[in-house]
Amino acid sequence: MNTKSIVSGGVCILIGGFFSLSALTSLKIGTSTNMGPGYFPLSLAIILIGIGLYIAAQAIREESDGFRFGLGAIPWRGTLLICLSPIILGLTIRGMGLAPSIFLTAMVSAFASRAQTMKMAVSVSLVLTIFCVLIFGVILKLPIPVIGPWFSL
Structure with a gap:
């Protein structure tokens, strides 16, 4: 087992x-x-x-992995960044707006993996941001500004 x-x-x-x-x-x-x-x-x-x-x-x-009391090394970086991401979203969505907040949250969570590159993180974050703006801003028409007051001139 x-x-x-x-x-x-x-x-x-x-x-x-x-x-x-x-x-x-x-x-x-x-x-x-x-x-x-x-x-x-x-x-x-x-x-x-x-x-x-x-x-x-x-x-x-499955084949036995050998009984060990512990579950192995804990990936602290990934754990911390994944747990931090929804907190960042909650703290920034009103001030930054939907698009920048989603982008920032996706960037932070993307680097939970050590194999992530900057190019891939930015690409995935952009696609996710566009998807979320289309779903929540355009289709569902949630009362969240796409760009928030922190970026207003």
């Missing part, structure tokens, strides 16, 4: 279980034709539990 994958599957199952229990106890679920506020979170939680079960089941069939 692959212990890392079993632990990963277990974490997915626990997180999915927590959110499904939370949705079931505190939100109205509704039906498929009349969805309540808990319908979507419950659906995502069930999908996450399914993914966790699949990962754990595959781990049981």
Whole structure:
């Protein structure tokens, strides 16, 4: 058995279980034709539990990686940058606006990988920024300025 994958599957199952229990106890679920506020979170939680079960089941069939108590080295750079990204988005979206804030957030999270190059990070950030502006600004018409007051003259 692959212990890392079993632990990963277990974490997915626990997180999915927590959110499904939370949705079931505190939100109205509704039906498929009349969805309540808990319908979507419950659906995502069930999908996450399914993914966790699949990962754990595959781990049981895999070759053993040798039982070790620890899970190996923790990639602190990636962990820090991925956790920091939504905080940056939350702190900058009102002042910078949607486009610069998404671009900055994507750039920060892009460098969570040590293999990332500047050219690829900028390319992915630009594509993601354009996509988000089209979806949230043009199609959904959310009341978030594309360019915020920090950049106004």
